[in-house]
Amino acid sequence: MENKIEIKDIKLSFGTKEVLKGVTMQIPKNSVVALIGPSGCGKSTLLRSINRMHDLNPDVKITGDILLDGESILQSKKDPTEIRRKVGMVFQRPNPFPKSIYNNIAYGLKINELDKKVDVKQAVQSALEDCYLWDELGDNLKRSALEMSGGQQQRLCIARAIAINPEVILMDEPCSALDPISTAKIEELILRLKKDYTIIIVTHNMQQAIRTADYTGFMYLGELVEYGTTQQIFENPKEELTKRYVEGNFG
Numbered sequence: 001m002e003n004k005i006e007i008k009d010i011k012l013s014f015g016t017k018e019v020l021k022g023v024t025m026q027i028p029k030n031s032v033v034a035l036i037g038p039s040g041c042g043k044s045t046l047l048r049s050i051n052r053m054h055d056l057n058p059d060v061k062i063t064g065d066i067l068l069d070g071e072s073i074l075q076s077k078k079d080p081t082e083i084r085r086k087v088g089m090v091f092q093r094p095n096p097f098p099k100s101i102y103n104n105i106a107y108g109l110k111i112n113e114l115d116k117k118v119d120v121k122q123a124v125q126s127a128l129e130d131c132y133l134w135d136e137l138g139d140n141l142k143r144s145a146l147e148m149s150g151g152q153q154q155r156l157c158i159a160r161a162i163a164i165n166p167e168v169i170l171m172d173e174p175c176s177a178l179d180p181i182s183t184a185k186i187e188e189l190i191l192r193l194k195k196d197y198t199i200i201i202v203t204h205n206m207q208q209a210i211r212t213a214d215y216t217g218f219m220y221l222g223e224l225v226e227y228g229t230t231q232q233i234f235e236n237p238k239e240e241l242t243k244r245y246v247e248g249n250f251g
C-alpha cells in the first residue's frame with residue numbers, strides 16, 4: 001500500500017518540555033487514520049506539525065522528519081503556504097470567515113490564487129455538494145456563514161478546505177462542539193471523502209474512531225504506544241496500556 005505521509009522519529013519540545021518523544025508512523029493514501037489518547041498526550045501537537053503550524057512559535061524545537069509523497073515537508077526552505085495548500089486543516093470549533101457562505105469558499109480560492117485557474121462558481125457549488133450543503137442551503141448563499149448552525153458551519157469549513165483541492169485533510173476533534181446528528185453527518189462525510197483524500201483525525205470519541213478510521217494510533221505521554229488497523233487496536237490490542245485505554249479504564 002502506498003504511503004501518503006511518513007512520520008519519522010518526530011521529537012518536539014515547547015521550551016524545555018518534550019511533548020513528542022520520537023513518533024514514527026506511516027499514513028496510507030486514501031485512508032482515514034485516527035489518533036486517540038488521553039488529554040495532553042500530544043495528538044494535536046503531532047497533527048499540527050504535519051502542516052507546519054508550529055513554524056511561528058520560537059519556543060518549538062522539532063527534530064525528525066515528515067514526508068509527503070516521499071518529500072520532506074519540515075525543511076525550513078519549503079514554503080509553509082504551499083504545504084498548507086496540499087494539507088488542509090479543520091479545527092475543533094468551526095471557524096468560518098465572517099463573510100457570506102459563498103464567499104467563505106470563494107475567498108479561500110482567492111487567497112490561494114486559484115480563482116483565476118478554476119470556475120469559482122462551479123468550485124463553490126461542487127465543494128458545497130460534496131459536503132451535503134448545496135441542497136440543504138438552496139440558493140441562500142449570500143447569507144452570513146455565521147448564521148448557520150454549528151454543524152453546518154463545520155461542514156462549510158470542510159467545504160472550504162476541500163475547495164482548494166488538497167491531498168490530505170487534518171481534523172482536530174472536528175465534532176467535539178457538535179450535536180449527535182451533526183456529528184453523524186460529518187462522519188458520513190469523512191467516509192465519503194477518503195475516496196479522494198487522506199484524512200487524519202484526532203478524536204476523544206472512541207466510537208468515532210471505530211466508525212470512521214481504517215487505522216488507529218494510540219498515544220500516551222508523547223509516544224505512539226500502538227498503531228494498527230482500527231479493528232486490531234480496539235478488539236485485540238497488543239499493549240496493556242492500549243487495552244486499558246480502549247476499555248475506558250483511564251483517560
Ligand SMILES: Nc1ncnc2c1ncn2[C@@H]1O[C@H](COP(=O)(O)OP(=O)(O)OP(=O)(O)O)[C@@H](O)[C@H]1O
Nearest residue numbers: 014019037038039040041042043044045046057202
Ligand atoms: N503552544 C504550546 N506551548 C507550550 N505547551 C504546549 C503548547 N501546545 C501544547 N502544549 C503542551 O503540549 C502537551 C500536548 O498537548 P496537545 O494539545 O498536543 O495534547 P492532546 O493530546 O491533543 O490533548 P487534548 O486531547 O486535550 O487536546 C500538553 O502538555 C500541552 O500543555
